[in-house]
Amino acid sequence: MHRVVTPKILYFGTPVVLISTLNEDGTANLAPMSSAWWLNQSCMLGMSEKSQTVRNMARERQCVLNLPSANLADAVDRxxxxxxxxxxxxxxAQLGYRYEPDKFGTAGLSPEPSHFVKPPRAKECPVQLEALVEQIHAFGQPSSLTAIEVSIVRVHVDERILMDGEANYIDPEKWNPLIMNFCEFFGLGGKLRPSTLAPVFAPPSRDGR
Ligand SMILES: Cc1cc2nc3c(=O)[nH]c(=O)nc-3n(C[C@H](O)[C@H](O)[C@H](O)COP(=O)(O)O)c2cc1C
Structure with a gap:
């Protein structure tokens, strides 16, 4: 039996991303968000233009998308x-937000230099994606929301989440993203079964060629 309901939010469960950007004064900002999806080597990010992050991305045209694993929920929550x-x-301010210039320090995460972009990577995140801003689209007008299209120019991955013996394949059994499911943090449950799509993206050593 389905019911017609009017939920306040529609956060059905997406990975958390910590976006690092550069502030006007050259210091780094770090912001959690979870409205992100991926296609090829691009990503679309849903962010309010009231955030410092969107201001920084509009000005600098660069960012790093740091993907925390489930065990970093406390750092994200800080x-x-x-x-x-x-x-x-x-x-x-009415919602209880306060200004914090040292987001890395507050989270307990360590900045490390990126290769192609100026904002630093968050060392503790197993996945760090250096990215360039391609376009900023208005979203859900009238609102302050934007959909920011970025292209990934460098992928850094903790070797502990790579498939054994493979340089360029992330092992989904080792990668445990932090998921924002409505307003609660989750990890992933165990694997159910492989997708029929799996052979298309399998490493050459495993697809029988
Ligand atoms: C787990 C989590 C997920 C969030 N997801 C989003 C999101 O998808 N889009 C958004 O605009 N804000 C999101 N926020 C709120 C931003 O983090 C918030 O606007 C923050 O002030 C942005 O920081 P900044 O102003 O320094 O850029 C999220 C916050 C948390 C803790």
Whole structure:
């Protein structure tokens, strides 16, 4: 039996991304978000333009998408209700947000230099994607939301999540993304079964060629 309901949010479960960007003064900002999806070597990010992150991305055209594993939920949560924007916009202040210039330090994460972009990577995140901003689209008008299209120019992966003996394949049995499911943090459950699509993307050593 299905019911017609009017949920306040439609956060059905997506991976958390920590976006690092560069502020006007050259310091780094780090912001959690979870409205992200991937296609080929690109990603679309849904962010409010009231965030410092969108301002930084519009100006600098660069960012790093750091993907935390499920065991980094506490670090991510330390960034909730913080903004790198000063003064804090009224709408956010009313929700309890406060200005924090040192997001890396507050989260307990370590900045490390990127290869192609200026914002630093978050060392503890097993996946770090250096990215360039391609386009910023208005989204859900009238609203302050934007859909930011970025292209990934360098992929850094902790070798512990690679398939055994494979240089370029991430092992889904080793990668445990942090999932924002409505407003609660989850890891992934165990594998159910392979997808029929699996052989198409299998490493050459495993697809029988
Ligand atoms: C787990 C989590 C997921 C979030 N997802 C989003 C999101 O998808 N889009 C968004 O605009 N804000 C999201 N937020 C809120 C932003 O983190 C918040 O706007 C923050 O102030 C942005 O930081 P900044 O202003 O320093 O850029 C999320 C926050 C948390 C803790």
């Amino acid at each position: 960034l909730a209700l913080l903004t790198g924007r000063n003064p804090v916009p009224d709408t956010k």
